[in-house]
Amino acid sequence: MPVTSTSSAAAHRPLPRRRWPAHPAVVAVGWVIAHLVPVAWIMSAGTSTGDIRYYFRGLTGAEAGAMDEYPEVGTWPARVVELVTSLGGAGTDEDTFVTGFVALSVLVSGIFTWCLWRAVRHTGSWPVWFWILFAGVSGPIFLTRLDIFPGLLVAGYAALLFAGSRRSRRSRSGWSGWSARAATALLAAATMMKLWPGVLGAALVGGFRRASTWVRVCWFFGSLAVLCVVVAVSGGVDRLLSPLTYQGDRGLQVESIAATPWVLAAALHRIVDGPAGAPVPWSITYAESKSYEISGPGTGVTLTVLTVLTAATILAAVVWALRRLVRDDWTPVRAVSFSVALIMLIIVTNKVFSPQYLVWVAPVVAVALVVARRPVVTLISVEILVTALLTTMVYPVFYDWLIANPPYEVAVVALLLRNVAVVVLAVTCVRWAFSPAGPSDRPVPAGVGNEAG
Numbered sequence: 001m002p003v004t005s006t007s008s009a010a011a012h013r014p015l016p017r018r019r020w021p022a023h024p025a026v027v028a029v030g031w032v033i034a035h036l037v038p039v040a041w042i043m044s045a046g047t048s049t050g051d052i053r054y055y056f057r058g059l060t061g062a063e064a065g066a067m068d069e070y071p072e073v074g075t076w077p078a079r080v081v082e083l084v085t086s087l088g089g090a091g092t093d094e095d096t097f098v099t100g101f102v103a104l105s106v107l108v109s110g111i112f113t114w115c116l117w118r119a120v121r122h123t124g125s126w127p128v129w130f131w132i133l134f135a136g137v138s139g140p141i142f143l144t145r146l147d148i149f150p151g152l153l154v155a156g157y158a159a160l161l162f163a164g165s166r167r168s169r170r171s172r173s174g175w176s177g178w179s180a181r182a183a184t185a186l187l188a189a190a191t192m193m194k195l196w197p198g199v200l201g202a203a204l205v206g207g208f209r210r211a212s213t214w215v216r217v218c219w220f221f222g223s224l225a226v227l228c229v230v231v232a233v234s235g236g237v238d239r240l241l242s243p244l245t246y247q248g249d250r251g252l253q254v255e256s257i258a259a260t261p262w263v264l265a266a267a268l269h270r271i272v273d274g275p276a277g278a279p280v281p282w283s284i285t286y287a288e289s290k291s292y293e294i295s296g297p298g299t300g301v302t303l304t305v306l307t308v309l310t311a312a313t314i315l316a317a318v319v320w321a322l323r324r325l326v327r328d329d330w331t332p333v334r335a336v337s338f339s340v341a342l343i344m345l346i347i348v349t350n351k352v353f354s355p356q357y358l359v360w361v362a363p364v365v366a367v368a369l370v371v372a373r374r375p376v377v378t379l380i381s382v383e384i385l386v387t388a389l390l391t392t393m394v395y396p397v398f399y400d401w402l403i404a405n406p407p408y409e410v411a412v413v414a415l416l417l418r419n420v421a422v423v424v425l426a427v428t429c430v431r432w433a434f435s436p437a438g439p440s441d442r443p444v445p446a447g448v449g450n451e452a453g
Contacts, residue, residue, distance in 0.1 A: 022117070022125040030129065031113050034136035035106055041140045042102055047396050048140040049098050054290075055146070056082070056097040069246040069290070070146065072231045072239045073192035077104060077149045105143040109135060112152055112363065115159075119370045127369035130381045134362045137385060139392035145356040146193075153190035154197055155363030157183045158339065161332040162371045180212065181219050188223030192231070195243060196346050196360070198224075199314060203335040203342070205321035207328030251293035251303070254284055254403060255394065256353040258302050259294050260419045266294070266406040280406040291352065292403045309349035317342055333372050334433075340364055340380070341433035344426035353422075355395040358388050361429075376432045383425040390418035 020026055041047050055078040058066030067075055078101065085092040085100040092100075109131075116128040135142055142148065160183035184204060190197035201220050206213040231239055252259045266282040282296030320338055324330045343361045347353060362384055368377050393414040394402065402411035 019125060021129060022121045024117070024121075027113070027117055027125070027128060027132070030132050031110065031135075034132045035109065035143075037136050038138070038140045038143050039102060039106065042098075042144060048144040052098045052101045052144055053094050055101070056094050068239075068242045071192055071195060071243045072235045073189065073227055074146055074150070074194055076193075077146060080104070102143050105148055108148065108152055109143075112155065112366075116366055116370065124373075126378065126381070127366050130369060130385070131362070131366045133385055134358075134366075134388055137389040137392060138358065139355075139396065141355045141392075141395060142359065145354075145359070147354075147356040147359045150190040150194040150197060151359040151361075151363045153186045153193065154200065154339070154343075154360070155367050157187040157190065157200075158332075158336045158364045158367045159370075160186065161335060162367075180215050184216050184219040185223045188220050188227060191224060192227045194360075196343070199317050199342055199346065200339045202317035202321040203339045205324045206330030208325045210328065210330075213325075213330070246289070250289040250291075250352060251287055251295065252299045252306075253289075253352040253354070254292045254294045255355070255415065256351055257348050257419050257422060258306055258351065259299075260416060262294050262296060262299055262302070263402070263407055263415060264412055266296075267409050267412040269406055282406070284403050284405055284407065286403075289352075291354070303351055306349055306351045310346075313342070313345045313349050316345070336364065336368050336372065337429075337433045337435075340368065341426075341429040344422075344429045348423060348426045353419075355391045358384060358391060362388070374432070376428065376435065380425065380428050380432065383421065383428055387418060387421040387425055390414065390421055394418050 042049060054063070054066060055075070057063035058068075059075070059078060059082045067078075081097060081100040081104055082092065085096045113128060113131055116131055117125075120127050160179045163179045187197055187200060187204070191201070201217075204213075204216040204220055206216070228240060252262075254263060262282050263284075266280050266284070269280045269282075280296075282294055282299075284292055284294050287293040324334075340361060343364070347357050347360070365377070365381055365384060369381055394411070398408075398411035398414050401408035402415060404411075
């Protein structure tokens, strides 16, 4: 009887409820819906396909000098699409190339989503849903620019930092080995794709006496050197230098944070003077940089200030690295939090802000949500979603009204709200980077992490 009673009780005991947001079917449905939004937008209206068609003309030689502003490594995903879509010897056309490029972007997003789901399926689903929602609210730009590829490489760099740290704590054999090398190689590849990730190399610096510090730094610069040689051999030295000279010649892009006062002033001039008023002193034109720039009173000084602020951001990265050398308090969480803050400072102080730039920061924040379970990281993820939605309102919804001369008020309001959200996001990221260490932020013990690997 007691056995029967126990068996009966066990039979009627409720099974643990599966967390439905992490159920693979629920995640799959959410992912499909989120990606159908930009795909339908692209395929039905051709929205934001101009850049993909520009990539095609550059790769096929139909437009001289096209894509010279992109680092050679940054063009490799587009080259893969061109190669795959031309299999069979018949070549490819623009429409096929557009479809192939969007398909590749969807594919890498799907792989990243799967990796996030694998990491959180038993602990919590917000990281994977954050990425899914980001894909849905970011609009067509999410899948039609090359920026998603270096952004995901930076996320891979962050994930491998944590993977190597966990392994060293379990084995007590030191933080280095394949995770360290792979992490730094991914960051180097991202740098060669888009330049800006190079500043994140400062986040690799740890204690001066730790061999693991120099493993990370040497592998980073060594990987850069190898990729530079590959580019120089395959495309010539000019392909190494053209992206740098191109960036130096750019003006004040209309969507940048610093351009906001002048765009607002141009719109207010329309309100005050009316259609028959005096000519607006600020002009928005399509520049040689292949973007819309604003010029007029104050924009020259603004560019000078931005140059100083960009230099200050780089100096801050150097100071941060020097502090880690001396204090010997490097941890993966500290490195990733600083990387997130640095990305946002680069965006805020940049004379250019294209709508896809949020793809620089969203993937690494998704990784941070997995490994750094702190309220401030959740807040950052929510702020990114709000900013991404506002960015979609700026481009493509109101973009034609924004680049009018002078711009229309509704477009300027959308830009103002988005840029305020970007500044708030940057402040929150900096706050996380300089907040007191949490339980997961403790440095590796002194006896761990000193092997050369």
